[in-house]
Amino acid sequence: MTDDALPDLRASDADRERVAEVLRDALAEGRLDMAEFEERLDATYRARTYGELAPITRDLPVAGVTPPLPAVSLRKEPQAAGNWAGRIVGGEGTSTWAVAVMSGFQRRGRWTVPRRFGCFAFWGGGELDLREADFAAEEVVINCVAIMGGVNIVVPPGVEVVVRGLAVMGGFDDGETGVPGDPGAPRVVVTGFAFWGGVGIERKLTREERRQAKLERRQAREEERLERRQAREVERRARRELHGDFRHDRRRHEE
Known part of the structure; x- marks a missing residue:
């Protein structure tokens, strides 16, 4: 059974949580910016059916699918021929x-x-x-x-x-x-x-290159923590709004 096969089937809270987790991962990996994340997360918690959930992550990697990892090298990038040419000076040692x-x-x-x-x-x-x-x-x-x-x-x-x-x-x-x-x-x-x-x-690497690499790794970790903190705050806000809509709908039904 797929989302496309039964688009009108009602989605559960667990289904919405799975989609939200995919969005959080996409934000941390840089596939979505904060504005896109907020928009899609809001749509996730407002979705009622599989047909409404499916488009939210259609262009993102799904669970169980791992994209190929780029090759990792200790070699500096970029280290173009022109840069090396400046260090091949000729003459005597x-x-x-x-x-x-x-x-x-x-x-x-x-x-x-x-x-x-x-x-x-x-x-x-x-x-x-x-x-x-x-x-x-x-x-x-x-x-x-x-x-x-x-x-x-x-x-x-x-x-x-x-x-x-x-x-x-x-x-x-x-x-x-x-x-x-x-x-x-x-x-x-x-x-x-x-x-x-x-x-x-x-x-x-030289001492300066190691220091720079350490600073870049630290900055990347700080940015990732900030993005996850912002994502959690957006998610909490979306949940509060969703629960508020449910209470409003229930009062209207009771009236």
């Missing part, structure tokens, strides 16, 4: 090598990654942070040798990473290999050798 022997090294912030960069860690460790770096070429090669030490490479979202290292009683992290890069983004090839040591690669 800020430095071409780094060494840590029972010590450490670090390259971070604004620096230029050369076409080939070599690093060596022995009983020590180093970090190469490429999140704010420029690149001397569309493809750069970072050769890492870690003996009883470690090297950590941090890349920004959108950069393609290829790992070609060899490890003996150690490790070369290749978890980021195969993740496609943005159009026009540089390609980072990591090579080298690890013995009783390791080379790690992680993809992270």
